[in-house]
Amino acid sequence: MYTPDKIRNVMLVGHSGSGKTSLAEALLFLAKSTDRLGTVADGNTVCDFDPEEIKRKASIFTAMAPFEYDGKHINLIDVPGLFDFELGIYEGIKAAESVIATVSARSGVAVGTIKAIKLANKNHKSKMFFLTKMSAEHADFKKVFEGLKNEFGTGVCPIVFPVMAEGKPTVYVDLLKNKAYTYAAGKATETAIPDTNGYVDELRAAMNEAVAETDEALMEKFFGGEEFSHEEIVKGVKDGVKQGILMPVLCGDSTTLEGIDLLLGAINYILPSPAEIGEFDATDADGKAVKLKIDQNGPLVAYIFKTVSDPFVGKLSFVKVLSGKLAGSTAIVNATTGESEKPGKLIFVKGKKQIDASEIGAGDICAITKLASAKTGDTLCSAGKVYKVEPIVFPHPSMTMAIKAKNKGDEGKIAAA
Known part of the structure; x- marks a missing residue:
């Protein structure tokens, strides 16, 4: 670490x-x-x-x-x-x-x-x-x-x-x-x-x-x-x-x-x-604005900045750990939704190569496998110490398009296409 x-x-x-x-x-x-x-x-x-x-x-x-x-x-x-x-x-x-x-x-x-x-x-x-x-x-x-x-x-x-x-x-x-x-x-x-x-x-x-x-x-x-x-x-x-x-x-x-x-x-x-840099802006459980230190000994606060679907391990959530430490066994709460999450493996991603990690500290970046409901823009934290980071404000799309399977059960074929 x-x-x-x-x-x-x-x-x-x-x-x-x-x-x-x-x-x-x-x-x-x-x-x-x-x-x-x-x-x-x-x-x-x-x-x-x-x-x-x-x-x-x-x-x-x-x-x-x-x-x-x-x-x-x-x-x-x-x-x-x-x-x-x-x-x-x-x-x-x-x-x-x-x-x-x-x-x-x-x-x-x-x-x-x-x-x-x-x-x-x-x-x-x-x-x-x-x-x-x-x-x-x-x-x-x-x-x-x-x-x-x-x-x-x-x-x-x-x-x-x-x-x-x-x-x-x-x-x-x-x-x-x-x-x-x-x-x-x-x-x-x-x-x-x-x-x-x-x-x-x-x-x-x-x-x-x-x-x-x-x-x-x-x-x-x-x-x-x-x-x-x-x-x-x-x-x-x-x-x-x-x-x-x-x-x-x-x-x-x-x-x-x-x-x-x-x-x-x-x-x-x-x-x-x-x-x-020293500190970052967040809001606590009561919605009050606070400044937290970028400190490995602080409460866990991790921000999901990117989500991808990997063909081998499934959903990958890329996180920046802003405070505290994150391990595969850590019990975490999604501060954005209030739901509990059980992380899979922690990995460093280098291009298409994936390297297992046991623990990630404040300031570092990794990916987490198999988070059930978390998405880009969500904040992960420890239960009992809930803090939320302002999500990314993406530019508005100029057009919207979606592809849907004609027959039920063909979703997998689309994903593999």
């Missing part, structure tokens, strides 16, 4: 085709959570495993991909970018503390990017940008970075940028650490920061301006022309991301694995853990 300070719940969002699923694949591979680097084109990625997704080469369903990296437990939530399946982002936003918006370094800011960031702002989530496809033809970091600043303001903060030569990135500069790296076969080697005709200084000034926005004392120091210390910059970035006013920008390539290690480090040390 992981403690809340060791967990990162991160949702990958962005316009369709911006590289979310490929980025998830690169993160899993570099973290040694998988033994091969799958591709969307080959239909062998962890997150796009449904036959329709493989056929269409696009995400249709929200997929989970938990993994460990450098002592942290990271729950990746890969949601569809196609607007036809945008319910996925509403499911994931309830489970994540942070969102990483993928933006193609070729095509730049798109409608899907803007919609995702608006939803993240509305739900008070931390935000980060990752510019994908840096090795592709016509990739342009400067143009896309300026597009992000124009769209989202001075809180857009450069952290990593590429030095280009003949249209290809040759060096990646980490502005936070003031270090530069070259890449070969996905492995980074430190090198000297090359001459960029003042562009490093320009980006560092943009970073300092963004950091200054996070604290009044830093703002005074900035306008007074004083230099920030390394510690002040790192703390300012982390605090600003947690507050939602600062949005770091990193970049790389999921095919060559360039910059992916820097993103893994940023997930662990910049994005907030559930423990750093």
Whole structure:
């Protein structure tokens, strides 16, 4: 069982085709959570495993991909970018503390990017940008970075940028650490920061301006022309991301694995853990609004953010445990309906792979098998300590359609179709 300070719940969002699923694949591979680097084109990625997704080469369903990296437990939530399946982002936003918006370094800011960031702002989530496809033809970091600043303001903060030569990135500069790296076969080697005709200084000034926005004392120091210390910059970035006013920008390539290690480090040390978020809103049995701590020693409160029908185990309810601990033997009550529930197995779901779990603590995500009547949006809790979390507000459908069996007893045939 992981403690809340060791967990990162991160949702990958962005316009369709911006590289979310490929980025998830690169993160899993570099973290040694998988033994091969799958591709969307080959239909062998962890997150796009449904036959329709493989056929269409696009995400249709929200997929989970938990993994460990450098002592942290990271729950990746890969949601569809196609607007036809945008319910996925509403499911994931309830489970994540942070969102990483993928933006193609070729095509730049798109409608899907803007919609995702608006939803993240509305739900008070931390935000980060990752510019994908840096090795592709016509990739342009400067143009896309300026597009992000124009769209989202001075809180857009450069952290990593590429030095280009003949249209290809040759060096990646980490502005936070003031270090530069070259890449070969996905492995980074430190090198000297090359001459960029003042562009490093320009980006560092943009970073300092963004950091200054996070604290009044830093703002005074900035306008007074004083230099920030390394510690002040790192703390300012982390605090600003947690507050939602600062949005770091990193970049790389999921095919060559360039910059992916820097993103893994940023997930662990910049994005907030559930423990750093600290508390969540709920209502008690009397309907009174309360704030509860994200604490494994607190009362059990778990929120169902997604429900699927699995062909092998049946109904799967994906839950975010907000407080307390959840075990397969736990007696739970559905706070939304008042009914008692007997959970089946607890499992971690990684794409189509299912891994048994004995106990899940506050801040973590798992799936529960065979809950009888619980549905998406319901809150599960201990008997005698009833708390309810505000359910997801899904967008209204533009059309409704249903398929019904003509003959009684043919429902199974429809389910298998």
